[in-house]
Amino acid sequence: MKPGRPPAGIAMVLPASEGFAPGRAGAIALVVQRLAHAAGACVIGRAEPAVFPGIDYRPAHGRPPLIYGMNVLRHLLALQPASIEIHQQPRLAVTIARLMPRSRVMLFIHNDPLTMRGLKRAAQRAHIMTRLHRVICVSTYLAERFGTSLPPATRVSPTHRPIALPNPLTxxxxxxxxxxxxxxxxxxxxxxxxxxxxxxxxxxxxxxxxxxxxxxxxxxxxxxxxxxxxxxxxxxxxxxxxxxxxxxxxxxxxxxxxxxxxxxxxxxxxxxxxxxxxxxxxxxxxxxxxxxxxxxxxxxxxxxxxxxxxxxxxxxxxxxxxxxxxxxxxxxxxxxxxxxxxxxxxxxxxxxxxxxxxxxxxxxx
Missing domain, CATH: 3.40.50.2000 (Glycogen Phosphorylase B;)
Structure with a gap:
């Protein structure tokens, strides 16, 4: 890639626990499959014997978060995507954003953020908001939960407030x-x-x-x-x-x-x-x-x-x-x-x- 040339493409990162195959996919995987198919995106997730057809799938071996995250990073560094969309992994999202500043990193939240490691405290959520391109929650209910006790807009820009984007169904x-x-x-x-x-x-x-x-x-x-x-x-x-x-x-x-x-x-x-x-x-x-x-x-x-x-x-x-x-x-x-x-x-x-x-x-x- 030439110096100064922006990266291209979209990569979506699944949680290590999420299957990505018919019969083994939960709600998060089904959502990612639909969005990836619509955008022609690459999906990175756990190693699977078979996955949803028609999608560029990159297996990241290792279930412990650190090992899985390192293998995800390896794929992302090779791909250099313009947009990196990480589902349910706030700490990994911040790490990727720090190591790949030319990519737009977005975090997707599918569950109550106040129960998630790395998001339970308002200071943690405020920190993440200022490090990522966007935080996207799958409902207004979750976006409001994410915003609980966040600093006022004078300290956290409105563009860093979480966005509600519903799950899709084809x-x-x-x-x-x-x-x-x-x-x-x-x-x-x-x-x-x-x-x-x-x-x-x-x-x-x-x-x-x-x-x-x-x-x-x-x-x-x-x-x-x-x-x-x-x-x-x-x-x-x-x-x-x-x-x-x-x-x-x-x-x-x-x-x-x-x-x-x-x-x-x-x-x-x-x-x-x-x-x-x-x-x-x-x-x-x-x-x-x-x-x-x-x-x-x-x-x-x-x-x-x-x-x-x-x-x-x-x-x-x-x-x-x-x-x-x-x-x-x-x-x-x-x-x-x-x-x-x-x-x-x-x-x-x-x-x-x-x-x-x-x-x-x-x-x-």
């Missing part, structure tokens, strides 16, 4: 919604206490006896991937579902989940914890299901007015919402249409165009 790749929906109430997600699976089971156990012809189904495991463990909590929820007459399919590949959403009449996202974004809720909206979700975290930003929102942990309110939708065909149709319309704002080309603008914006570095 609508053209989804199974087409069906006009004739099965009378199914669907939960799809990890089988862990914060996801509210116990509330879903309790609500369905209460509602189903009064809803002839309806059934409820659970898809999910303790984690993503076919080797998801049968933890004591999963076993307990499986037993509770069986007692309530609810189907329990266990882990299924992401394509199977989307296919189930394309035919289910109602999808429920009953999270008890503040979801950083709520990708499952967005998938349900785009799939044409009538959605019930909890009013917490980033979920209201995703759903807008297209879903019925209830308080987290309120199984009685959830049962009432399920009953109301199951017994009102028109209400379900209206929610489904609103959801499809709402999802268009999150289509990958729309979000990718917004991200491209952020890549080129100047900051007060």
């Amino acid at each position: 609508l053209a790749e989804l199974p087409p919604p069906t006009t004739s929906r099965s009378r199914t109430i669907l939960f799809a997600g990890r089988i862990v206490e914060p996801k509210g699976i116990a509330d879903f089971i309790t609500a369905c156990a209460s509602a189903l006896p009064h809803l002839p012809g309806w059934q409820a189904t659970i898809i999910g495991g303790d984690r993503f991937g076919p080797n998801s463990a049968e933890t004591p909590y999963v076993a307990a929820m499986r037993a509770a579902a069986k007692a309530a007459g609810i189907g329990f399919a266990g882990y299924r590949p992401h394509a199977d989940v989307l296919a189930a959403m394309a035919t289910a009449a109602i999808v429920v996202v009953p999270s008890r914890w503040p979801e950083p974004f709520g990708l499952t809720a967005l998938e349900a909206l785009a799939s044409g299901a009538a959605l019930i979700a909890t009013n917490t975290g980033g979920l209201p930003e995703v759903t807008g007015d297209a879903a019925i929102l209830i308080d987290p942990g309120d199984a009685a309110a959830l049962a009432a919402a399920i009953t109301a939708l199951a017994t009102d065909d028109h209400a379900r149709e209206m929610r489904a249409a609103a959801g499809i319309a709402r999802a268009r704002a999150f289509d990958t080309p729309v979000i990718a165009a917004r991200l491209q603008t952020l890549r080129g914006e100047k900051t007060a570095l």
